[in-house]
Amino acid sequence: MRILNWDYAMxxxxxxxxxxSNKATRRATLKNRKASLLNKTSELVTLCGIKACVVVxxxxxxxxxxxxxxxxxxxxxxxxxxxxxxLGNYKKTLSQQDFLRGRISSLHDMLVKSDLESHEHDTISSxxxxxxxxxxxxxxxxxxxxxxxxxxxxxxxRTWSNVSIE
Numbered sequence: 001m002r003i004l005n006w007d008y009a010m011x012x013x014x015x016x017x018x019x020x021s022n023k024a025t026r027r028a029t030l031k032n033r034k035a036s037l038l039n040k041t042s043e044l045v046t047l048c049g050i051k052a053c054v055v056v057x058x059x060x061x062x063x064x065x066x067x068x069x070x071x072x073x074x075x076x077x078x079x080x081x082x083x084x085x086x087l088g089n090y091k092k093t094l095s096q097q098d099f100l101r102g103r104i105s106s107l108h109d110m111l112v113k114s115d116l117e118s119h120e121h122d123t124i125s126s127x128x129x130x131x132x133x134x135x136x137x138x139x140x141x142x143x144x145x146x147x148x149x150x151x152x153x154x155x156x157x158r159t160w161s162n163v164s165i166e
Contacts, residue, residue, distance in 0.1 A: 030058060038067050051076055 020026040034056050041054050045068075053073035056065040066073045094102070 041067060
C-alpha cells in the first residue's frame with residue numbers, strides 16, 4: 001500500500017492578491033512572475049501564431065523590460081493604436097446598441113414562433129374533439145373562434161405544403 005505525501009499531491013494555495021510590503025519578497029516575486037509572463041507570452045506566440053508584446057516597468061529599473069524587442073513592440077503597439085479607426089471594418093464587431101437591437105429582434109422572433117406554436121396546439125387540441133360525422137352535430141354548434149382557428153390552421157398547412165413542394 002502506497003501512502004501519498006499530501007504536501008506534494010495537493011494543488012497550490014490561492015494567492016492573496018495585495019501589495020507585498022516586504023521589499024525583498026516583492027522584488028523576488030516580480031522577478032519570478034516577470035520571467036513566467038515572458039515565457040507564457042513566448043509560448044502563445046509560438047503555439048497560436050499570434051503577435052504579442054510585453055512591456056514591464058520594474059520598481060527600481062531605469063529601463064522597462066520589453067519582449068520580444070523594442071522595435072517589434074513599437075510596431076505592434078502602433079498597429080494596435082490604429083485599430084479603433086478601422087473598427088467598423090471587422091465583421092463581428094458590434095456596438096452595444098447593435099447587439100441589443102439584434103437580441104431584441106431574436107427574442108421577438110422567438111415570441112412570434114411561440115405564439116404560433118401555441119395557436120397551433122390550441123387548434124389541434126380543439127380539432128381532436130369528436131368529428132361532426134360521429135356526433136351528428138351541425139355547423140351551428142361550432143363556435144366562431146373554433147371555425148376561425150380551423151380555417152387558419154388549414155391555410156397555414158397549405159402554405160407550408162406549397163413551400164415544401166417548391
